[in-house]
Amino acid sequence: MDHGNLKRVIDYAYFNAKDYYDIKEEESSGKGSLDYIFYPKIENEEKKPVIIIELKTNGSAENAINQIHEKKYWFKIEEKELKENILLVGISLAKNKKEFTCKIEEYANVSELKSAENEMERENKTKKRKRENSSNCESGNVYQGTRSRTKKKAKNKIDSE
Secondary structure, eight states: OOHHHHHHHHHHHHHHHTTTEEEEEEEEETTEEEEEEEEEOTTOSSOOOEEEEEEEESSOHHHHHHHHHHTTTTHHHHHTTOOSOEEEEEEEEETTTTEEEEEEEEESSHHHHHHHHHHHHHHHHHHHHHHHHHHHHHHHHHHHHHHHHHHHHHHHHHHHO
């Protein structure tokens, strides 16, 4: 599939979705501006999820999802007090390879999304502390090793005199 075909697929989905969704492009939300957010129309009897889409070029779908989390693009959902499921969609295009990747995460509601983000933040802090501790240990070992070699040289020098 090339870019033109993908665009036609997205256009088709976009125009058909207008029956069920209020679609916002480049919506300011949280700490930035997301690419698309699909709010379910209230008059629909079927429960449709809120859909947040972030597009990346020469990045990864994972990075697009991470950006949704980091910049809290779901903020407006909470503000509007929507109770529907939430789909986070990250789509990436690798221009040089002409390949698309997609990642989708689903949450039951904003509370579940917030809980997942809090857990991710705790994990990231733990990983950061472990990296800091390991780098501190490494520099400490270098210092210890240098100090030991210096002491041995000084002792050998005294012994040889």
